[in-house]
Amino acid sequence: MQETHKLVLAKLSERQLQEKVIDKNIESLLASVNNKTLVVNGWSVVRDTDEHEKGWSQEEYTNGNGARSKANVKFKFFYYVKVVFDHPDKKPDKNVLAALSRQVNTRSAQPALGRWTLETVDSLAYVPPEEGTVMTADMVGYAEVEIPDDWETYFEHLYGLDYKVEMILDAMVAGIQSNFNNRFHCVLYGPPGCGKSDVCKSIQRALGEDAVMEYDATATTGAGAIKDLAEKEILPRFLIVEEIEKADEKALSFLLSVMDMRAEIRKVTARATIERSTKLFVIATVNNMDLFKKMAAGALASRFSTKIKFGRPSREQLEMILQREIAKIQGDFAWIAPTLDYCDKQKITDPRQVTALCLTGRDKWISGRFVQMLQDTSEAGEIDDWTI
Numbered sequence: 001m002q003e004t005h006k007l008v009l010a011k012l013s014e015r016q017l018q019e020k021v022i023d024k025n026i027e028s029l030l031a032s033v034n035n036k037t038l039v040v041n042g043w044s045v046v047r048d049t050d051e052h053e054k055g056w057s058q059e060e061y062t063n064g065n066g067a068r069s070k071a072n073v074k075f076k077f078f079y080y081v082k083v084v085f086d087h088p089d090k091k092p093d094k095n096v097l098a099a100l101s102r103q104v105n106t107r108s109a110q111p112a113l114g115r116w117t118l119e120t121v122d123s124l125a126y127v128p129p130e131e132g133t134v135m136t137a138d139m140v141g142y143a144e145v146e147i148p149d150d151w152e153t154y155f156e157h158l159y160g161l162d163y164k165v166e167m168i169l170d171a172m173v174a175g176i177q178s179n180f181n182n183r184f185h186c187v188l189y190g191p192p193g194c195g196k197s198d199v200c201k202s203i204q205r206a207l208g209e210d211a212v213m214e215y216d217a218t219a220t221t222g223a224g225a226i227k228d229l230a231e232k233e234i235l236p237r238f239l240i241v242e243e244i245e246k247a248d249e250k251a252l253s254f255l256l257s258v259m260d261m262r263a264e265i266r267k268v269t270a271r272a273t274i275e276r277s278t279k280l281f282v283i284a285t286v287n288n289m290d291l292f293k294k295m296a297a298g299a300l301a302s303r304f305s306t307k308i309k310f311g312r313p314s315r316e317q318l319e320m321i322l323q324r325e326i327a328k329i330q331g332d333f334a335w336i337a338p339t340l341d342y343c344d345k346q347k348i349t350d351p352r353q354v355t356a357l358c359l360t361g362r363d364k365w366i367s368g369r370f371v372q373m374l375q376d377t378s379e380a381g382e383i384d385d386w387t388i
Helices: 019-033 036-040 094-108 151-155 162-177 196-207 222-231 254-259 289-302 315-328 333-346 351-361 363-367 369-377
Strands: 002-013 043-047 056-062 073-086 117-121 134-136 186-189 212-216 238-242 264-268 273-277 281-286 306-309
Touching (some): 002 094, 019 043, 019 056, 019 094, 036 043, 043 094, 151 196, 162 186, 162 196, 162 306, 196 281, 222 254, 254 264, 254 281, 254 289, 315 351, 333 351, 333 363, 351 363
Parallel strands (some): 186 306, 212 238
Antiparallel strands (some): 002 073, 056 073
């Protein structure tokens, strides 16, 4: 099905604008609005040259008695874009045009894009949503998700985590195959430095930025998250929340309705009413499981039906990690054995710390000098305490 809508942007100016400036404004707007997910869903915003060859035009007029002078000559500039929908298997979602119109109006008004204003949509005066009105109704659309054929290659740098990655993949596939009616949210829990965040980063790289959104729980506010989800034209399918137990419980209350059967965000304030379908699959990382289970009286933890425990790597896995890191700097594998012997004695199992010790000591591990330096600069057990 095909559908086209015409948008006209305008700008008043006291001086003649350079053509290259207007063209740059248009191209910058199109680049900022169009994205891969919109294109996949059949939508695009393009320059409209049907009536105006350049995609823009200007009008000149005078103030007062009409006398022409440099002081009272004014200019009004217009540029024209089209919102085009073209997809063989889908019907256009009416909410996409409204969302794109709002986005075009907001972004074109930025100083870097020339401070333009969306004047008309399909020849009708455009009135932007005001405070106190519904910001977003229902869902606009979701990102297309496909597990890449080379999925395993995104996790090749991780050792001993094959079953954990496979568990996550199976839950994700169950979601995809059910059109995300089945969302068996995953919580990855275990001490710091056991690969939880690395797995999440690898999932993002495998699926692409359009399909995955990430929140840092320590820096996320509930109002900010709701606003972010409400204003996206196309929602991602996966939401990653790092260190979820460190967040303020109120900041994550929106997740309770996002993750259950309602799959929505709904909030009414003095300024706006927000209501939107949010059928997202959530993956969270947790360092302190006991603390996490107490959040929202256990309601948040109960939303995660897939619980995957991570542990610190074995000596063999630490050796593979060190081989990988040493190869990056063309170092000497002879550093590995004395590093691991020292870490075994000190009960240091955090791979980040083990790697730091190995790549800091280098040849001094072989001579034994680095062990002497560590003994002189730290108390027994002190280094391991840092990982708690």
